[in-house]
Amino acid sequence: MSKNIPPQQLHIHIPVLLKQVVEQLAPRPGESYLDLTAGYGGHARAILAHTQAPERAVLVDRDQMAVDALKPFAERGASVIHDSYAEYAQEASEAGKRFDMILVDLGVSSPQLDKAIRGFSLQRDGPLDMRMDQRQQRSAADIVNRTSKTELAELLELYGEEPKKQALRIATAIIRARPVTTTEQLANVILSTHRGAYQKTHPATRTFQAIRIVTNDELGQLEKLLEVVPELLTPGGRIAIISFHSLEDRRVKRFFAEQANAGYEASLSLLTKKAIRGKLVDDSNPRARSASLRAAVKK
Ligand SMILES: C[S@@+](CC[C@H](N)C(=O)[O-])C[C@H]1O[C@@H](n2cnc3c(N)ncnc32)[C@H](O)[C@@H]1O
Structure with a gap:
């Protein structure tokens, strides 16, 4: 061979x-x-x-x-x-x-990005999963739905590099919308915190990055x-x-x-x-x- x-x-x-x-x-x-x-x-x-x-x-x-x-x-x-x-x-x-x-x-x-079922992409509606290793217990939905507002804001600031005020605004909107179970729902919750039109990058991009980083350590x-x-x-x-x-x-x-x-x-x-x-x-x-x-x- x-x-x-x-x-x-x-x-x-x-x-x-x-x-x-x-x-x-x-x-x-x-x-x-x-x-x-x-x-x-x-x-x-x-x-x-x-x-x-x-x-x-x-x-x-x-x-x-x-x-x-x-x-x-x-x-x-x-x-x-x-x-x-x-x-x-x-x-x-x-x-x-x-x-x-x-x-x-x-x-x-x-x-991973293209398959909606994996839940990584904010452009494709799927379950809020984001686990790279499918054997892992904790998914993105666990983080989004079980983390306190302060902790959520902190991780958006730390791993999404969101400015402090915006991180808190997003965390507050997420807490109000819980349970958040799909990528589209999460993207829309974040969009609702955004003032005015956005240019190239979707306002949820940084939150998705932060949640993905935490989900997969x-x-x-x-x-x-x-x-x-x-x-x-x-x-x-x-x-x-x-x-x-x-x-x-x-x-x-x-x-x-x-x-x-x-x-x-x-x-x-x-x-x-x-x-x-x-x-x-x-x-x-x-x-x-x-x-x-x-x-x-x-x-
Ligand atoms: C950018 S892709 C690599 C593509 C690869 N170089 C190729 O040419 O096809 C990154 C891959 O790393 C894997 N990965 C990311 N973090 C990992 C980790 N901590 N341990 C093992 N695999 C990981 C992902 O599952 C994904 O398949």
């Missing part, structure tokens, strides 16, 4: 910054690869075309739909793991596993991962991280800056002095507009 992975059937998810990721990770034949957010395998496919070593690849995703879509990789010998990347990374580091390349492509996949996952990243790389091993909003990117940037400033004690050297911005270099894909890529190499 050929070691090349067959192309995606319908291009269900177009990988962002693909050329730039391959350039930064610079895959060589036979190298090992850890994809912590493997999704629909677009990046993995391109990397493995260079390494020709699927049996040395580990592909992780916490979404059952993505794991199912990664079957062709498993058939060619890759390990496909249904887990959260922070948990996998911690276990792998404790077990002494090391990789030549690691990729973390944060955020949501196109199928996205920043907690990232913090836990960054703690163990250096241990997971072989000497000369490369890591690339793509983030999609400023809260994620700030954490990744801080982590890289700490490494850059640690002198002899640093375990990583930066490959990207500044983030590679999708909006400047990748116009093939609308999702790339908000993407930032940073990469580093283990000393």
Whole structure:
């Protein structure tokens, strides 16, 4: 059987910054690869075309739909793991596993956004779900319907970066409208707090981001991962991280800056002095507009 992975059937998810990721990770034949957010395998496919070593690849995703879509990789010998990347990374580091390349492509996949039933999109009416891992108990509806007004306002400010007054206005409107059970209902409740017409961005965008981040503990996952990243790389091993909003990117940037400033004690050297911005270099894909890529190499 050929070691090349067959192309995606319908291009269900177009990988962002693909050329730039391959350039930064610079895959060589036979190298090992850890994809912590493997999704629909677009990046993995391109990397493995260079390494020709699927049996040395580990592909992780916490979404059952993505794991199912990664079957062709498993058939060619890759390990496909249904887990959260922070948990996998911690276990792998404790077990002494090391990789030549690691990729973390944060955020949501196109199928997660496009399927109304997943409840991520404010453009498609569906249940207020937003769980990336369908085995998880707590959904977005639990957060929206069970959190106190003060806490709700706080999380909208913290994770949606809503101004304080607007966060409180939205939290008050949500409390009045409870139970809120669908994405359309939530979007309309937020729209009702908005004065005047809106331009490009729907007024509910930031609330949806905040609720999604909390539902999936996205920043907690990232913090836990960054703690163990250096241990997971072989000497000369490369890591690339793509983030999609400023809260994620700030954490990744801080982590890289700490490494850059640690002198002899640093375990990583930066490959990207500044983030590679999708909006400047990748116009093939609308999702790339908000993407930032940073990469580093283990000393
Ligand atoms: C932007 S997509 C990745 C797409 C992939 N690079 C490709 O080329 O198809 C992000 C994926 O990461 C997964 N994901 C997000 N957070 C995760 C986490 N903490 N642990 C495991 N998977 C996660 C999502 O389920 C989603 O499938």
